[in-house]
Amino acid sequence: MLAISRSVGIEWSGLSPALVFLLLFLLRAGDLTLATLRMLAVMRGRRLSAWLLGLLQAGFFLLGAAGLLSNLQNPFNLLAYAAGFATGNVLGLSLENRLAPGHSLLRVISQDRGEAVLHSLWKAGWGATEMAGRGQGGTVGYILCYIPRRALGRVERSIQQADPQAFITVQYVRALHGGWKA
Amino acid sequence: MLGLAGIRPEWMPLAIFLIRVGDMSLDTLRVLLVMRGRRLPAWVTGFAQSALWVIAVTSVLSNLDNLWNIVGYAAGFATGGVVGMVIDDRLAIGHGNIRIISSDRGSAVAEAIRAAGYGVTELAGRGKDGMVTILTSSLRRRDIDRLRREVLQIDPDSFVTVEEVRPLHRGFWRA
Numbered sequence: 001m002l003a004i005s006r007s008v009g010i011e012w013s014g015l016s017p018a019l020v021f022l023l024l025f026l027l028r029a030g031d032l033t034l035a036t037l038r039m040l041a042v043m044r045g046r047r048l049s050a051w052l053l054g055l056l057q058a059g060f061f062l063l064g065a066a067g068l069l070s071n072l073q074n075p076f077n078l079l080a081y082a083a084g085f086a087t088g089n090v091l092g093l094s095l096e097n098r099l100a101p102g103h104s105l106l107r108v109i110s111q112d113r114g115e116a117v118l119h120s121l122w123k124a125g126w127g128a129t130e131m132a133g134r135g136q137g138g139t140v141g142y143i144l145c146y147i148p149r150r151a152l153g154r155v156e157r158s159i160q161q162a163d164p165q166a167f168i169t170v171q172y173v174r175a176l177h178g179g180w181k182a
Numbered sequence: 183m184l185g186l187a188g189i190r191p192e193w194m195p196l197a198i199f200l201i202r203v204g205d206m207s208l209d210t211l212r213v214l215l216v217m218r219g220r221r222l223p224a225w226v227t228g229f230a231q232s233a234l235w236v237i238a239v240t241s242v243l244s245n246l247d248n249l250w251n252i253v254g255y256a257a258g259f260a261t262g263g264v265v266g267m268v269i270d271d272r273l274a275i276g277h278g279n280i281r282i283i284s285s286d287r288g289s290a291v292a293e294a295i296r297a298a299g300y301g302v303t304e305l306a307g308r309g310k311d312g313m314v315t316i317l318t319s320s321l322r323r324r325d326i327d328r329l330r331r332e333v334l335q336i337d338p339d340s341f342v343t344v345e346e347v348r349p350l351h352r353g354f355w356r357a
Binding site for chain 2: 038039042043047050051052053054055056057058059062065069100103105111118123128129130131132144146166171172173174
Protein backbone atom coordinates (compact mmCIF):
# COMPACT_ATOMS: atom_id res chain seq x y z
CA MET A 1 0.00 0.00 0.00
CA LEU A 2 2.08 2.85 1.27
CA ALA A 3 5.21 1.38 -0.19
CA ILE A 4 8.19 3.61 -0.72
CA SER A 5 8.73 2.86 -4.35
CA ARG A 6 12.01 2.38 -6.16
CA SER A 7 11.67 5.81 -7.68
CA VAL A 8 11.97 7.20 -4.18
CA GLY A 9 8.81 8.75 -2.90
CA ILE A 10 5.36 7.44 -2.20
CA GLU A 11 3.61 5.18 -4.71
CA TRP A 12 0.63 7.43 -5.24
CA SER A 13 -1.12 5.60 -8.06
CA GLY A 14 -2.44 2.81 -5.85
CA LEU A 15 -4.05 5.08 -3.26
CA SER A 16 -7.68 6.08 -2.96
CA PRO A 17 -8.39 9.78 -3.61
CA ALA A 18 -9.32 10.35 0.02
CA LEU A 19 -6.04 8.89 1.21
CA VAL A 20 -4.09 11.00 -1.29
CA PHE A 21 -5.89 14.08 -0.02
CA LEU A 22 -5.15 13.25 3.60
CA LEU A 23 -1.55 12.35 2.94
CA LEU A 24 -0.88 15.56 1.01
CA PHE A 25 -2.39 17.54 3.83
CA LEU A 26 -0.31 15.76 6.48
CA LEU A 27 2.94 16.04 4.54
CA ARG A 28 2.46 19.73 3.97
CA ALA A 29 1.39 20.35 7.56
CA GLY A 30 4.49 18.49 8.78
CA ASP A 31 6.67 20.47 6.41
CA LEU A 32 5.36 23.82 7.58
CA THR A 33 5.39 22.89 11.26
CA LEU A 34 9.07 22.09 10.93
CA ALA A 35 9.65 25.19 8.81
CA THR A 36 8.14 27.42 11.47
CA LEU A 37 10.15 25.79 14.24
CA ARG A 38 13.27 26.11 12.10
CA MET A 39 12.69 29.79 11.44
CA LEU A 40 12.31 30.47 15.14
CA ALA A 41 15.51 28.49 15.82
CA VAL A 42 17.30 30.64 13.25
CA MET A 43 16.10 33.80 14.98
CA ARG A 44 17.50 32.51 18.25
CA GLY A 45 20.80 31.55 16.66
CA ARG A 46 20.41 27.83 17.45
CA ARG A 47 22.46 26.26 14.70
CA LEU A 48 22.19 22.56 15.43
CA SER A 49 18.42 22.64 15.86
CA ALA A 50 18.12 24.65 12.68
CA TRP A 51 20.15 22.07 10.77
CA LEU A 52 18.23 19.05 12.03
CA LEU A 53 14.84 20.67 11.51
CA GLY A 54 15.92 21.73 8.02
CA LEU A 55 16.94 18.22 7.06
CA LEU A 56 13.60 16.76 8.12
CA GLN A 57 11.62 19.60 6.63
CA ALA A 58 13.17 19.21 3.20
CA GLY A 59 12.24 15.53 3.20
CA PHE A 60 8.60 16.32 3.96
CA PHE A 61 8.58 19.02 1.33
CA LEU A 62 9.90 16.79 -1.43
CA LEU A 63 7.47 13.97 -0.69
CA GLY A 64 4.59 16.41 -0.55
CA ALA A 65 5.51 18.42 -3.63
CA ALA A 66 6.18 15.32 -5.72
CA GLY A 67 2.84 13.92 -4.56
CA LEU A 68 0.97 17.06 -5.45
CA LEU A 69 2.51 17.29 -8.89
CA SER A 70 1.57 13.71 -9.71
CA ASN A 71 -1.98 14.17 -8.44
CA LEU A 72 -3.01 17.44 -10.04
CA GLN A 73 -5.94 15.85 -11.84
CA ASN A 74 -7.97 16.22 -8.65
CA PRO A 75 -8.36 19.94 -7.76
CA PHE A 76 -9.12 19.06 -4.15
CA ASN A 77 -5.51 18.03 -3.79
CA LEU A 78 -4.47 21.63 -4.23
CA LEU A 79 -6.78 22.48 -1.38
CA ALA A 80 -5.20 19.82 0.80
CA TYR A 81 -1.77 21.22 0.05
CA ALA A 82 -2.82 24.77 0.85
CA ALA A 83 -4.69 23.77 4.01
CA GLY A 84 -1.64 21.80 5.13
CA PHE A 85 0.50 24.88 4.64
CA ALA A 86 -1.78 27.07 6.73
CA THR A 87 -2.28 24.46 9.46
CA GLY A 88 1.43 23.74 9.72
CA ASN A 89 2.17 27.38 10.35
CA VAL A 90 -0.22 27.59 13.27
CA LEU A 91 0.87 24.22 14.62
CA GLY A 92 4.51 25.25 14.52
CA LEU A 93 3.84 28.43 16.42
CA SER A 94 1.84 26.78 19.17
CA LEU A 95 4.34 23.94 19.44
CA GLU A 96 7.13 26.46 19.87
CA ASN A 97 5.14 28.21 22.56
CA ARG A 98 4.81 24.91 24.37
CA LEU A 99 8.49 24.09 24.14
CA ALA A 100 9.40 27.73 24.87
CA PRO A 101 13.19 27.63 24.66
CA GLY A 102 15.28 30.65 25.62
CA HIS A 103 14.85 33.47 28.07
CA SER A 104 12.58 36.46 28.44
CA LEU A 105 12.91 39.80 30.11
CA LEU A 106 9.92 40.85 32.17
CA ARG A 107 9.55 44.55 32.81
CA VAL A 108 7.05 45.33 35.52
CA ILE A 109 5.88 48.82 36.38
CA SER A 110 3.86 48.99 39.55
CA GLN A 111 2.24 52.09 41.05
CA ASP A 112 2.50 51.35 44.71
CA ARG A 113 2.83 47.61 45.11
CA GLY A 114 6.33 47.29 43.65
CA GLU A 115 7.63 46.02 46.96
CA ALA A 116 5.08 43.20 47.05
CA VAL A 117 5.82 42.23 43.46
CA LEU A 118 9.54 42.22 44.16
CA HIS A 119 9.19 39.97 47.18
CA SER A 120 6.84 37.56 45.47
CA LEU A 121 9.40 37.19 42.65
CA TRP A 122 12.25 36.64 45.09
CA LYS A 123 10.21 34.17 47.07
CA ALA A 124 9.45 32.20 43.93
CA GLY A 125 13.18 31.97 43.30
CA TRP A 126 13.64 34.46 40.46
CA GLY A 127 16.27 37.15 40.34
CA ALA A 128 14.67 40.57 40.14
CA THR A 129 16.10 44.08 40.25
CA GLU A 130 14.11 47.15 41.19
CA MET A 131 14.65 50.74 40.20
CA ALA A 132 12.73 53.84 41.15
CA GLY A 133 10.84 55.50 38.33
CA ARG A 134 8.50 58.43 38.01
CA GLY A 135 5.16 58.11 36.26
CA GLN A 136 2.12 60.32 35.85
CA GLY A 137 0.80 59.35 39.24
CA GLY A 138 4.03 59.69 41.20
CA THR A 139 6.90 57.34 41.90
CA VAL A 140 6.58 53.84 40.57
CA GLY A 141 8.54 50.66 41.07
CA TYR A 142 10.31 49.59 37.90
CA ILE A 143 11.31 45.94 38.07
CA LEU A 144 13.47 43.89 35.73
CA CYS A 145 13.28 40.12 35.91
CA TYR A 146 14.87 37.56 33.63
CA ILE A 147 13.20 34.17 33.46
CA PRO A 148 13.19 31.09 31.25
CA ARG A 149 10.38 31.52 28.73
CA ARG A 150 8.85 28.28 29.95
CA ALA A 151 8.03 29.88 33.30
CA LEU A 152 6.36 32.93 31.81
CA GLY A 153 2.74 32.05 32.54
CA ARG A 154 3.47 31.11 36.12
CA VAL A 155 5.47 34.24 36.85
CA GLU A 156 2.92 36.49 35.21
CA ARG A 157 0.18 35.07 37.38
CA SER A 158 2.14 35.56 40.59
CA ILE A 159 2.89 39.17 39.63
CA GLN A 160 -0.77 39.82 38.96
CA GLN A 161 -1.61 38.35 42.30
CA ALA A 162 0.78 40.74 44.03
CA ASP A 163 -0.45 43.70 41.98
CA PRO A 164 -3.46 43.28 39.69
CA GLN A 165 -2.75 46.74 38.26
CA ALA A 166 0.87 46.04 37.36
CA PHE A 167 1.98 46.93 33.86
CA ILE A 168 3.94 44.02 32.44
CA THR A 169 5.84 43.75 29.18
CA VAL A 170 7.71 40.74 27.94
CA GLN A 171 10.67 40.82 25.66
CA TYR A 172 12.84 38.14 24.19
CA VAL A 173 16.54 38.13 25.09
CA ARG A 174 19.14 36.47 22.97
CA ALA A 175 22.11 35.84 25.22
CA LEU A 176 22.58 35.52 28.92
CA HIS A 177 25.56 35.37 31.17
CA GLY A 178 25.67 34.87 34.89
CA GLY A 179 22.97 36.19 37.14
CA TRP A 180 21.20 34.87 40.13
CA LYS A 181 19.38 31.59 39.73
CA ALA A 182 17.42 29.63 42.25
CA MET B 183 16.82 25.29 -20.87
CA LEU B 184 18.28 26.69 -17.73
CA GLY B 185 18.85 24.00 -15.19
CA LEU B 186 20.90 20.99 -14.46
CA ALA B 187 19.68 18.90 -17.40
CA GLY B 188 23.15 18.69 -18.94
CA ILE B 189 24.84 17.40 -15.85
CA ARG B 190 25.97 13.79 -15.58
CA PRO B 191 23.64 11.89 -13.22
CA GLU B 192 26.44 10.98 -10.82
CA TRP B 193 27.19 14.66 -10.24
CA MET B 194 23.55 15.60 -9.85
CA PRO B 195 23.29 15.10 -6.05
CA LEU B 196 26.34 17.28 -5.45
CA ALA B 197 25.07 19.99 -7.79
CA ILE B 198 21.69 19.99 -6.06
CA PHE B 199 23.37 20.14 -2.68
CA LEU B 200 25.49 23.14 -3.66
CA ILE B 201 22.61 25.06 -5.21
CA ARG B 202 20.50 24.43 -2.15
CA VAL B 203 23.27 25.59 0.18
CA GLY B 204 23.47 28.79 -1.85
CA ASP B 205 19.76 29.39 -1.96
CA MET B 206 19.08 28.57 1.68
CA SER B 207 21.91 30.72 2.99
CA LEU B 208 20.43 33.58 0.97
CA ASP B 209 16.98 32.78 2.30
CA THR B 210 18.13 32.75 5.91
CA LEU B 211 19.91 36.05 5.41
CA ARG B 212 16.77 37.42 3.78
CA VAL B 213 14.56 36.58 6.74
CA LEU B 214 17.04 38.09 9.17
CA LEU B 215 17.21 41.20 6.99
CA VAL B 216 13.43 41.44 6.93
CA MET B 217 13.38 41.24 10.73
CA ARG B 218 15.78 44.20 10.85
CA GLY B 219 13.75 46.17 8.33
CA ARG B 220 16.45 46.28 5.61
CA ARG B 221 14.32 46.48 2.49
CA LEU B 222 16.72 46.69 -0.40
CA PRO B 223 19.07 43.89 0.69
CA ALA B 224 16.00 41.79 1.50
CA TRP B 225 14.70 42.30 -2.04
CA VAL B 226 18.00 41.40 -3.68
CA THR B 227 18.56 38.25 -1.62
CA GLY B 228 14.94 37.22 -2.14
CA PHE B 229 15.29 37.54 -5.90
CA ALA B 230 18.50 35.52 -6.08
CA GLN B 231 17.14 32.96 -3.65
CA SER B 232 14.00 32.11 -5.57
CA ALA B 233 15.90 31.89 -8.86
CA LEU B 234 18.30 29.32 -7.38
CA TRP B 235 15.46 27.51 -5.66
CA VAL B 236 13.55 26.90 -8.88
CA ILE B 237 16.59 25.28 -10.45
CA ALA B 238 17.20 23.03 -7.45
CA VAL B 239 13.63 21.94 -6.95
CA THR B 240 12.92 21.17 -10.60
CA SER B 241 16.11 19.12 -10.79
CA VAL B 242 15.08 17.04 -7.82
CA LEU B 243 11.44 16.59 -8.76
CA SER B 244 12.41 15.42 -12.24
CA ASN B 245 15.03 13.04 -10.86
CA LEU B 246 13.30 11.39 -7.95
CA ASP B 247 14.60 8.02 -9.13
CA ASN B 248 17.88 8.68 -7.39
CA LEU B 249 17.75 8.66 -3.59
CA TRP B 250 20.98 10.66 -3.46
CA ASN B 251 19.32 13.57 -5.19
CA ILE B 252 16.87 13.78 -2.32
CA VAL B 253 19.60 13.43 0.26
CA GLY B 254 21.55 16.19 -1.50
CA TYR B 255 18.50 18.41 -1.52
CA ALA B 256 17.68 17.91 2.15
CA ALA B 257 21.28 18.17 3.34
CA GLY B 258 21.79 21.28 1.22
CA PHE B 259 18.67 22.84 2.68
CA ALA B 260 19.74 22.16 6.25
CA THR B 261 23.36 23.19 5.72
CA GLY B 262 22.45 26.32 3.80
CA GLY B 263 20.35 27.55 6.68
CA VAL B 264 23.24 27.19 9.10
CA VAL B 265 25.66 28.81 6.62
CA GLY B 266 23.26 31.74 6.40
CA MET B 267 23.28 32.09 10.19
CA VAL B 268 27.07 32.06 10.28
CA ILE B 269 27.27 34.69 7.53
CA ASP B 270 24.75 36.81 9.40
CA ASP B 271 26.85 36.57 12.56
CA ARG B 272 29.95 37.62 10.61
CA LEU B 273 28.24 40.54 8.94
CA ALA B 274 26.57 41.47 12.24
CA ILE B 275 24.31 44.04 10.64
CA GLY B 276 22.32 46.23 12.98
CA HIS B 277 22.44 47.31 16.58
CA GLY B 278 22.21 45.66 19.94
CA ASN B 279 21.69 46.61 23.51
CA ILE B 280 23.81 45.15 26.27
CA ARG B 281 22.54 45.32 29.83
CA ILE B 282 24.85 44.61 32.73
CA ILE B 283 23.79 44.20 36.33
CA SER B 284 26.72 44.37 38.68
CA SER B 285 26.51 44.18 42.45
CA ASP B 286 29.64 46.06 43.44
CA ARG B 287 31.85 46.83 40.45
CA GLY B 288 29.37 48.89 38.45
CA SER B 289 31.36 52.08 38.25
CA ALA B 290 34.56 50.28 37.28
CA VAL B 291 32.68 48.52 34.48
CA ALA B 292 31.12 51.79 33.32
CA GLU B 293 34.53 53.45 33.25
CA ALA B 294 35.98 50.64 31.18
CA ILE B 295 33.11 50.82 28.70
CA ARG B 296 33.63 54.56 28.31
CA ALA B 297 37.37 54.12 27.98
CA ALA B 298 36.64 51.68 25.16
CA GLY B 299 34.72 54.47 23.45
CA TYR B 300 31.12 53.43 23.94
CA GLY B 301 28.30 55.29 25.63
CA VAL B 302 26.78 53.79 28.74
CA THR B 303 24.02 54.82 31.13
CA GLU B 304 24.17 53.92 34.82
CA LEU B 305 21.09 53.34 36.95
CA ALA B 306 20.82 52.44 40.58
CA GLY B 307 18.79 49.37 41.36
CA ARG B 308 17.90 47.15 44.24
CA GLY B 309 18.43 43.41 44.05
CA LYS B 310 17.88 40.56 46.44
CA ASP B 311 21.17 41.17 48.20
CA GLY B 312 21.23 44.95 48.24
CA MET B 313 21.98 47.78 45.89
CA VAL B 314 23.24 47.04 42.38
CA THR B 315 24.22 49.05 39.37
CA ILE B 316 22.40 48.59 36.08
CA LEU B 317 24.34 49.60 33.00
CA THR B 318 22.84 49.80 29.56
CA SER B 319 24.75 50.48 26.42
CA SER B 320 23.56 50.44 22.82
CA LEU B 321 26.11 49.62 20.20
CA ARG B 322 26.67 48.03 16.84
CA ARG B 323 26.11 44.28 16.88
CA ARG B 324 29.63 43.61 15.68
CA ASP B 325 31.06 45.28 18.77
CA ILE B 326 28.99 43.34 21.27
CA ASP B 327 31.28 40.36 21.76
CA ARG B 328 34.33 42.52 22.34
CA LEU B 329 32.54 44.66 24.90
CA ARG B 330 31.09 41.65 26.65
CA ARG B 331 34.53 40.10 27.05
CA GLU B 332 35.83 43.33 28.49
CA VAL B 333 32.96 43.59 30.95
CA LEU B 334 33.42 40.04 32.17
CA GLN B 335 37.11 40.63 32.69
CA ILE B 336 36.37 43.41 35.13
CA ASP B 337 33.41 41.80 36.85
CA PRO B 338 33.11 38.07 36.15
CA ASP B 339 30.07 37.89 38.44
CA SER B 340 28.02 40.46 36.59
CA PHE B 341 24.76 39.52 34.93
CA VAL B 342 24.92 40.30 31.23
CA THR B 343 22.10 40.15 28.69
CA VAL B 344 22.08 41.07 25.04
CA GLU B 345 19.11 42.16 22.97
CA GLU B 346 18.81 43.27 19.42
CA VAL B 347 17.34 46.69 18.84
CA ARG B 348 15.94 48.33 15.77
CA PRO B 349 17.72 51.45 14.57
CA LEU B 350 17.16 54.27 16.96
CA HIS B 351 17.43 57.92 17.41
CA ARG B 352 20.40 59.99 18.63
CA GLY B 353 22.37 59.01 21.67
CA PHE B 354 26.07 58.58 21.75
CA TRP B 355 27.34 56.22 19.11
CA ARG B 356 30.86 55.17 18.60
CA ALA B 357 31.65 56.28 15.07
